[in-house]
Amino acid sequence: MDLLKFIQTVVLALIQGVTELFPISSLGHTVIVPNLVGWGDLAGGTACGGKSCFLPVVVALHLGTSIALLIYFWRDWLQVVKTLGNTVVTRKITRGTEEWVSWLIIVGTIPTGLLGIVLKNKLEALFSEPQIVAAFLFLNGSVLFIGEALRRRSEASLKNLSAPEREAHFRSLKTLSLKEAVLVGLAQSLALIPGFSRSGTTIVAGLGVRLTHEDAARFSFLLGTPIILAAAAVEVPALFHQNQFPFWMIIFGMVLSGIAAYLSTAFLTKYFEKGRLDPFAYYCWIVGLVSLALFAFVLHV
Template structure:
């Protein structure tokens, strides 16, 4: 591997680590290097590695909550369910819509949803929706007030993230804000929801990788995993720290600008108008 390959590895791992949890769409950002700079796809093994990195980051950051929820969930199988056990069950419930939608529509999305135009449109539309939800928020509910109805509604919103450009974190935070949750609770539940989703996506990628075989550069993958994990960890910490101060509008304006750039890329390409 030459310097250019290492630069691509580092940049793509940072992009994955940051955009996995910020409400700005990872697919919208990962398509830009290939469209604007001509970078080649790093391969399925690299995708698995950076997803492992982001998964380890979110589990580590919420390690106390995750361990408490896991133990409480286990206790609830044979006895009463406390607040942490209830939250664990609600995470499971909210994961089901995306899981079933992924199994049913993954092929369709893969075939028709990867175009620059679709990603640009989703980036703009769901960015506007995030801004509307944040401006109309009531912020009267905390994460402990989450109900089964809330979990289903947020889970159904999460299923929309199968559309590239939507942003999984963005759409789940949007749904939680619309349901009256405070920003911190909306973000924290979104991050907890990411754990089974990233894990499930990683399992599917590993299955595909085992079918295809691997001529992977393991040092490159290891570096990508480490960089993605560290950038994701920093992203989660800073996002939660600054969230109440800056709100969602900086991300909304960023999404609008990004969506316009993607539209221009599409118009300038062979499938566009010029």
């Protein structure tokens, strides 16, 4: 067994499983960390039919994450399937129901899916530019900070209420319109750029349409699942044309990534009942700036 490849698989799987759900950019970390520790050849190799194996391996780990999300939110996805069937039969949708939420999820995934197809080749080039990705990670922190600051401004008139009472003042997911779901889904497309967080941008957009923190996080996690699955369907076949990573090692990484993602989802679902985005913003600022400094003055990537 190649010990280095195994260590790389474990590290990338844990990074992917944790950072996909935390609003700190999984793609950003999977580009920055290998370059910080001297694994830059992962993104620059030529073992996958003349292309790097990095993207298909990372997407395979994303597949583990998406399976974990399907398991965690299995009731929601069962409802989506039921909704499609019921809509075909009854030809009507009732707003404010769980069936309505299912259509919000379906509609919200469309913008990122279309943009991902159109911009795929151009965005892949960023995987070999860790300095740019570190800058985007810093900007991601700014998005989180501004989004939370705007929420606090909207809470100013409720300052005499307790934190739970303030949260209850905002909207539930069932009240969103299809147009608002598209807008939140469009925010998710920013995460096609490594360094921007899928969950972070969609949570901020959810807060922007006055969802509670808890429902903004839930909607974010649900919107991400079909996008990750679709990306895997496109990229995973390339794994069969590479010889850098044994297939069993990739499967192991998918399972490890899925376990980490499941635990992260459970933690964050509880955290956003009361928690804020600020700590994640500070983290992105620090990691982005430190990485930029190291790449510029120490590592010369």
